[in-house]
Amino acid sequence: MFYWIMKHIVVGPIVLAIFRPWVTGLRNIPTTGPVILASNHLSFIDSIFLPLVVDRPVVFLAKSEYFTGRGLKGWATRMFFQSAGQLPIDRSGGKASEASLNTGLRVLGEGRVLGIYPEGTRSPDGKLYRGRTGVARMVLESGAQVIPVAMIGTEAVMPIGTRLPRIRRIGIIIGEPLDFSRFAGMEGDRFVLRSVTDELVHHLRRLSDQEYVDVYATSVKEQRASQSR
Structure with missing residues (x-):
């Protein structure tokens, strides 16, 4: 109920009126039934x-830090992410990654819609990564x-490092469902997992028209961070 109120009465109408996003493929x-919305991640x-x-x-x-802040700012951040229907997860890797997977599977097992970013993090420069x-x-x-799903132009509205969004129109392209049923029961095969992932990213590339770079975005971010020290 809280999510519905925030989306349909409080947050949603205001944000949509300001940014006027265009959408295709709804x-x-x-x-x-359970649905995975796999999107590029620009902002x-x-x-x-x-x-x-x-x-x-x-x-x-969403990373758990968004839900653990203190004071008025921490409360406001927590309420904002809860109103957006986001769940806290630990993204530190290892067992935390397994727990995140299980959380996602639980959401899907309940017949809900899960949004995920195959790249694992925001693009540092607008390109599409492995x-x-x-x-x-x-x-x-x-x-x-x-x-x-391809998000279009969101990096111009709120680039990495900025705190307040710029008023610009964005686009959202929702593609046709992908069929991976031919790989059913093969989730333990790492070559199959790579094939499925690459096929999915290929479709994101076609929808978004982004330049593709065959490395992980996290590696690029880490390299840039070390060069700036």
Whole structure:
């Protein structure tokens, strides 16, 4: 109920009126059953705009730090992410990554819509980077419908490092469902996981028209951080 009130009465109408996003392909999202919306990731606000334009509630897995802040700012941040339907996860790797996978599978097992970013992090420069195979495991283990989504222009609205968004129109392209049923039961094969991930990212590239770079975005970020020291 809290999510519905914030989306349809408080946050949603105001944000949509200001930024006027254009959307294509909404009919590609099934009205029932588990669905994975696999999107490119250009900006912090991707997780805000996508749920606002989709008729069904969309759950994103957000880093736990967004939910643990103290004081008024911490409370406001926590309320904001909860209103956007996001769940806290530990993204430190190892067992935490497994827990994140299980959280996503639980959401899908409940027949809900899960939003994920195959790249694993925001693009540092607007390019599309190599996907993480965790998304493929989730696809194959859940058997959920997989819909590729391209966010267009969100990096111009809120670039990395900025705190306030700029008023610009964005776009959202929702592709046709992808069929990975031929890989059913093969989620333990790392070559299959890589194949599924690469195919999914290929579709994102076609929808978004981004330049593709066959390395992980996290590696690029780490390299840039070390050079700036």
